Each structure stands twice: as C-alpha cells, then as structure tokens.
Amino acid sequence: MKRFFVGPMELDACDGGCGGVWFDASELDKLNAAVPAGHKPLAEITRDPDFKLDEQSDRKCVRCRGVKLERKLFSLGTGVIMDQCPKCQGVWLDHGELETIRQETHPIPHKPRHVVKRITVPQSIPIDFQVVQQVQTLRIQK
16 A cells, blocks of 8 residues: 545555555545545556456455455445445545546536527428329339
8 A cells, every 4th residue: 555645635545556545534525625626636546457356355444454344335326336444434445436436526517519509490391292292102113
C-alpha cells in the first residue's frame, strides 16, 4: 500500500498492483465534497495489467486486522459493489470504481449543442390518391 495526497486527504492505494483504494470512514464523502467534478483525483495510481483479481476471495480490513469486509452495492445507478468494514466503516474500492461513483455523484455538464429551429409542418397534408396508386403499381411490377 502506498499513501497518496488528494487535496487535503491522505488515501492508501495498491499502486502497481490491483490499483484499489482504501478510504477510512467518511473519507469517500469528504473526497467527493473536496475535489471538484471532472477532476481525476487518483490519476497517479497505476494498475498492473497482469494482475488477476479473485472476486470470490474474502477481503480483510486494512485497519481492523482479521475483520472480513462486507460487499455492498453503492447504488443501482453505478452498479459498483464496494467492500466495507463492519467495524470501522472503512471502504475498499477496486480500480476504476471511484471514477464510476464520481461520474454519478458529480456529473460533468456537457456543452449545449447548437440547436436548429424546426420548420413547422402543417397539421394535415393532403394525400393525392393517384400518386399512391401509381407507387403501388410500380411496386407490383418489380
């Protein structure tokens, strides 16, 4: 684990390994409040592309030795399943999960698109049945 400073916060991350990040209790909320939208706060953390994550293995708390982390859904919108310690309330996020959470909690506003004024079309358009019959005749002849 390596320590990183993100604004006023000190976080622990598995740099060069799985790329996961540990947040002590309420640090995730503090980070979301302190770091503006669109800012990638953990860009320096690298992930080993050959690292294989075992999703089935039990994860242990970084602070409370021996305490098994509980898997919890962060929100339906993100689909992120975070690992939280039932004792100290710390949270482990796998590589990329923080960015997913921040995209939902701090969406980046998009520039307005150029809008072209629509042409108003009359409510009813007269149908020329002769033209319709000619088109049907051409379809049948093919």
